[in-house]
Amino acid sequence: MVHHIRFLKLKANTKPDQIENLMVETRIRLLKIPEIMNLYVGKRIDSKGNPHDVFFSLNVENMAKLRIAEDDAVYIKFKHQILDEFVEQETALNFEMEPGKDVTYS
Numbered sequence: 778m779v780h781h782i783r784f785l786k787l788k789a790n791t792k793p794d795q796i797e798n799l800m801v802e803t804r805i806r807l808l809k810i811p812e813i814m815n816l817y818v819g820k821r822i823d824s825k826g827n828p829h830d831v832f833f834s835l836n837v838e839n840m841a842k843l844r845i846a847e848d849d850a851v852y853i854k855f856k857h858q859i860l861d862e863f864v865e866q867e868t869a870l871n872f873e874m875e876p877g878k879d880v881t882y883s
Contacts, residue, residue: 778814778874781843782834786866796820796831799863803833806855812837812846829868840871 787796803818814836821830837843846852860867873880 780872784829784868785831785864787830788865809851810846810849812842
């Protein structure tokens with residue numbers, strides 16, 4: 778299983794209610810994609826030492842399923858309508874969650 782996490786730094790003019798809406802829209806839209814097994818969304822608690830405002834993470838079966846999810850029309854629409862409007866910078870990381878599994882086969 779692959780755990781995909783994205784850290785988002787939002788544009789300076791993003792208001793708190795827009796952050797809440799971003800979190801809700803992320804949940805509503807991404808959970809429509811069948812390849813996504815579960816989803817977590819959160820906002821920053823402490824700004825000291827944390828440059829990221831929001832994160833979302835999801836689990837998929839393997840990297841091929843992640844590519845399918847990111848190519849899904851729902852994800853593309855989410856990226857253009859939601860992320861592009863608010864996100865200044867993002868960092869994406871992938872982790873294999875099964876001990877002993879060769880990451881080559883993820």
